[in-house]
Amino acid sequence: MSTRPPYLKIEALSKHYGSMAAVDEVSLEVAAGEMVVLLGPSGCGKTTTLRLIAGFVEASAGRILLEGRDYAGLPPYQREMGMVFQSYALFPHMTVAQNISFGLRMRKMPAAQIASRLEEVLALVKLEKMADRYPKQLSGGQQQRVALARALAIRPKLLLLDEPLSNLDANLRQEVAREIRRLQRAAGLTALMVTHDQDEAMAMADRLVVMDRGRVQQVGPQEALYEAPENPFVARFIGHSNLLRGTLRDGCRLRLGEGVEAQLAQRYNLAGDATLALRPERIRLLPPGDPTPARMTLAVEDATYVGAHVEYLLALPGGGSLILHQPTTGLAGAARLAPGSRAGLSWDAGSERIFDASDRALAAAGPAPALASV
Numbered sequence: 437m438s439t440r441p442p443y444l445k446i447e448a449l450s451k452h453y454g455s456m457a458a459v460d461e462v463s464l465e466v467a468a469g470e471m472v473v474l475l476g477p478s479g480c481g482k483t484t485t486l487r488l489i490a491g492f493v494e495a496s497a498g499r500i501l502l503e504g505r506d507y508a509g510l511p512p513y514q515r516e517m518g519m520v521f522q523s524y525a526l527f528p529h530m531t532v533a534q535n536i537s538f539g540l541r542m543r544k545m546p547a548a549q550i551a552s553r554l555e556e557v558l559a560l561v562k563l564e565k566m567a568d569r570y571p572k573q574l575s576g577g578q579q580q581r582v583a584l585a586r587a588l589a590i591r592p593k594l595l596l597l598d599e600p601l602s603n604l605d606a607n608l609r610q611e612v613a614r615e616i617r618r619l620q621r622a623a624g625l626t627a628l629m630v631t632h633d634q635d636e637a638m639a640m641a642d643r644l645v646v647m648d649r650g651r652v653q654q655v656g657p658q659e660a661l662y663e664a665p666e667n668p669f670v671a672r673f674i675g676h677s678n679l680l681r682g683t684l685r686d687g688c689r690l691r692l693g694e695g696v697e698a699q700l701a702q703r704y705n706l707a708g709d710a711t712l713a714l715r716p717e718r719i720r721l722l723p724p725g726d727p728t729p730a731r732m733t734l735a736v737e738d739a740t741y742v743g744a745h746v747e748y749l750l751a752l753p754g755g756g757s758l759i760l761h762q763p764t765t766g767l768a769g770a771a772r773l774a775p776g777s778r779a780g781l782s783w784d785a786g787s788e789r790i791f792d793a794s795d796r797a798l799a800a801a802g803p804a805p806a807l808a809s810v
């Protein structure tokens with residue numbers, strides 16, 4: 437590990453509105469050149485976190501350090517941060533060129549320097565031919581590229597992006613996403629982006645920060661969040677997880693209710709209430725006659741062919757359904773279990789995740805005893 441201080445360091449940052457904590461002790465370190473994405477449901481405090489960093493909102497507590505310097509009390513225009521909003525927020529009465537150079541004129545940059553900087557960023561976002569147009573004469577994607585160019589023009593110490601793709605048509609979203617990523621990498625910019633869209637976050641981030649109710653739930657790269665969620669919220673929010681609540685016995689048998697038990701692949705040092713998280717595509721449906729012992733047996737409720745997989749719904753005790761995705765293998769393998777049939781299920785040790793009664797992930801104590809063949 438490097439002993440270099442992080443480029444951006446956020447320490448226990450909080451923002452209260454009355455008795456409500458919109459942002460609740462958020463701590464985060466970002467390395468120079470990194471793209472970190474804040475991901476969470478609407479209202480979880482993403483925008484407020486970004487606005488605190490930009491200086492538009494005053495923190496109730498905590499610190500923001502950029503290159504080791506405390507930013508408390510600095511007004512937004514002295515923070516040298518470029519901000520891009522969902523709504524583009526372009527000045528309608530200014531041309532593309534005037535919009536982009538606005539921040540430079542505010543900073544009293546000499547005209548010749550403004551002209552060359554303008555040319556440079558127009559080329560970066562490929563809008564050289566649009567310099568004299570007004571925002572309303574541009575498509576949404578082009579307007580967002582102007583907003584991006586405006587943020588880049590000031591050579592920001594930090595690029596802050598708040599749902600920059602949300603107003604774009606689905607087909608434009610990927611294109612602008614790739615554009616933002618390309619520019620951010622090429623310029624070696626450190627960026628913090630906010631989104632509620634999981635796919636967007638996964639596609640753009642070097643690291644992700646999952647937030648819920650003002651708090652950081654987990655920080656890590658895509659694989660860590662997907663393969664090793666630290667709590668049930670992250671397990672369900674990143675991809676889909678079946679969350680099965682039950683009572684753990686002998687460290688490896690989870691009783692789900694009325695005669696239904698899951699035989700876990702690993703042992704855990706826990707007795708009592710626990711939650712098992714299983715991803716739909718990591719559960720195997722054992723074909724009739726397969727000698728593999730089942731970890732759990734459930735009744736099929738429904739099976740739907742959706743192309744890449746067949747989605748099975750299996751009845752859980754207590755009323756819910758377990759979702760299972762069985763990969764398709766062509767017409768020859770198209771046989772499906774009919775509703776009402778009993779289905780044996782299996783999964784590997786690496787695909788099960790157990791949380792205790794306080795929703796904390798448990799490390800396995802070792803493999804569970806082998807299941808008896810039936």
Ligand SMILES: Nc1ncnc2c1ncn2[C@@H]1O[C@H](COP(=O)(O)OP(=O)(O)O)[C@@H](O)[C@H]1O
Pocket residue numbers: 453458476477478479480481482483484485
């Ligand atoms: N100026 C404000 N006054 C009161 N409550 C606010 C204000 N700004 C945001 N909030 C509340 O703080 C919470 C977080 O909001 P926000 O940061 O906008 O969430 P997100 O961007 O994740 O959707 C929400 O409950 C929101 O209603």
Ligand SMILES: [Mg+2]
Pocket residue numbers: 482483484
């Ligand atoms: Mg928001």
